[in-house]
Amino acid sequence: MYNVKSMYADDFIDDSEILCSLEYAQNHKDDRALIESILEKAAQCRGLTHREASVLLACEDDELNEKMYALAKKLKQRIYGNRIVFFAPLYLSNYCINSCTYCPYHVKNKHIFRKKLTQDEVRAEVIALQDMGHKRLALEAGEDPVNNPLEYILECIDTIYSVKHKNGAIRRVNVNIAATTVENYKRLKNSGIGTYILFQETYNKKNYEELHPAGPKSDYCYHTEAMDRAQQGGIDDVGLGVLFGLSTYAYELCGLLMHAEHLEAVFGVGPHTISVPRLCPADDIDVDEFSNALPDKIWQKIVAIIRLAVPYTGMIVSTRESEANRRAALELGISQISGASSTSVGGYVTPEDAEHNTAQFDRSDTRTLDEVADWLIQMGYIPSFCTACYREGRTGDRFMPLAKSGAIQNCCQPNAIMTLKEYLVDYASPETQEHGNALIEKELLNIPNAKVRKITIENLKKIEDGMRDFRF
Numbered sequence: 400m401y402n403v404k405s406m407y408a409d410d411f412i413d414d415s416e417i418l419c420s421l422e423y424a425q426n427h428k429d430d431r432a433l434i435e436s437i438l439e440k441a442a443q444c445r446g447l448t449h450r451e452a453s454v455l456l457a458c459e460d461d462e463l464n465e466k467m468y469a470l471a472k473k474l475k476q477r478i479y480g481n482r483i484v485f486f487a488p489l490y491l492s493n494y495c496i497n498s499c500t501y502c503p504y505h506v507k508n509k510h511i512f513r514k515k516l517t518q519d520e521v522r523a524e525v526i527a528l529q530d531m532g533h534k535r536l537a538l539e540a541g542e543d544p545v546n547n548p549l550e551y552i553l554e555c556i557d558t559i560y561s562v563k564h565k566n567g568a569i570r571r572v573n574v575n576i577a578a579t580t581v582e583n584y585k586r587l588k589n590s591g592i593g594t595y596i597l598f599q600e601t602y603n604k605k606n607y608e609e610l611h612p613a614g615p616k617s618d619y620c621y622h623t624e625a626m627d628r629a630q631q632g633g634i635d636d637v638g639l640g641v642l643f644g645l646s647t648y649a650y651e652l653c654g655l656l657m658h659a660e661h662l663e664a665v666f667g668v669g670p671h672t673i674s675v676p677r678l679c680p681a682d683d684i685d686v687d688e689f690s691n692a693l694p695d696k697i698w699q700k701i702v703a704i705i706r707l708a709v710p711y712t713g714m715i716v717s718t719r720e721s722e723a724n725r726r727a728a729l730e731l732g733i734s735q736i737s738g739a740s741s742t743s744v745g746g747y748v749t750p751e752d753a754e755h756n757t758a759q760f761d762r763s764d765t766r767t768l769d770e771v772a773d774w775l776i777q778m779g780y781i782p783s784f785c786t787a788c789y790r791e792g793r794t795g796d797r798f799m800p801l802a803k804s805g806a807i808q809n810c811c812q813p814n815a816i817m818t819l820k821e822y823l824v825d826y827a828s829p830e831t832q833e834h835g836n837a838l839i840e841k842e843l844l845n846i847p848n849a850k851v852r853k854i855t856i857e858n859l860k861k862i863e864d865g866m867r868d869f870r871f
């Protein structure tokens with residue numbers, strides 16, 4: 400029985416509620432008045448229910464769909480301005496005892512090379528990432544209590560924060576590891592992580608159980624209730640995501656939004672981020688075997704609808720997507736992207752070779768960070784390396800009111816400018832420096848508060864003089 404506040408996955412992601420919502424959406428997809436009223440509600444940044452979002456997804460009217468995209472662009476601009484935050488994944492280990500049929504790290508894949516970074520190798524990877532300019536990481540590791548126990552992850556986090564190479568520093572470590580206990584989430588929180596990210600993969604329980612035939616991850620409810628345990632363990636920034644292509648996209652979008660509603664209803668804090676990965680080719684994985692693969696246009700529409708439905712959430716896209724798709728998604732709602740990612744264990748130091756290939760998926764966007772930064776600048780975006788919020792204690796219910804009211808912009812804009820300046824001085828090519836400095840001059844005028852603008856200008860000078868790590 401559907402109950403948004405229940406602590407049981409089968410209740411807050413109730414299958415019959417999803418099916419009823421999808422049926423309602425099909426029955427109302429031509430209801431112009433209803434769709435316009437949903438768009439009006441979204442325009443006020445009030446968010447949308449899973450049912451309202453499902454109606455938008457079902458809508459086939461070109462004019463209304465164009466209106467939807469235009470509104471998503473407007474909200475994106477209103478909430479996030481033109482800032483795009485950078486992050487990079489860091490793969491620690493591809494040992495895994497799970498059997499996810501869509502992932503090359505599944506336990507039955509006997510020909511993939513298995514690797515786990517030593518602490519020296521972690522240090523080397525972090526130096527390589529710092530030398531590119533990265534400040535924010537997302538840690539990735541398979542689930543394996545023998546090879547990658549929580550103690551190993553915690554040790555890696557300590558190592559990462561301890562590395563200070565030249566002017567480099569990793570200032571925020573987000574973690575994407577398997578569902579675990581409240582006790583372990585407490586330990587993760589105490590290690591200083593930013594966001595805890597866990598992709599649901601699919602909200603369709605039947606599909607989930609088929610796709611995860613063995614291993615601890617095969618327990619759908621334990622996996623789906625992980626974010627509740629993370630919150631109970633004190634992690635108040637959690638990141639949701641599904642792997643689009645595993646089940647029908649309409650079902651997934653509805654489930655994803657029900658999960659966001661559940662977190663909001665129970666903890667008063669919705670998802671800090673939502674990721675929108677899609678199935679893509681990898682070792683031992685043929686995407687053609689999955690019949691729900693979704694086309695670019697639908698994927699972009701989903702990005703736009705999530706932006707309307709959960710306007711305050713950060714939205715993340717990885718290098719799974721091509722440059723062209725990332726460009727479209729940036730306009731429609733994405734606020735964070737990865738750049739120059741390696742999806743291999745140790746791949747920032749040692750480039751992949753066929754024999755030792757540990758990549759989790761093939762990247763579509765293989766440009767360098769400098770190329771991606773310059774690309775953003777040339778499109779008028781501010782590449783931001785900001786990590787200020789959690790370091791200033793702005794997490795969970797302290798962060799959400801600022802995000803919802805838009806007040807966070809008073810911090811994001813100057814922080815984006817100052818962290819971009821650091822990047823330009825320390826890592827950028829001469830061309831990117833020239834474009835970036837011109838952008839900074841322009842963007843300083845968009846800091847509304849005169850006092851904040853003055854401090855930012857003073858800090859820019861200090862950054863040129865060698866000082867680092869200013870933040871609001």
Ligand code: SF4
Pocket residue numbers: 495496497498499502503504505506540541542616
């Ligand atoms: Fe292991 Fe995660 Fe891959 Fe599943 S998706 S096989 S849990 S690494």
Ligand code: SF4
Pocket residue numbers: 484783785786787788789807810811814
């Ligand atoms: Fe993100 Fe906070 Fe920085 Fe804004 S100020 S970019 S919300 S970390």
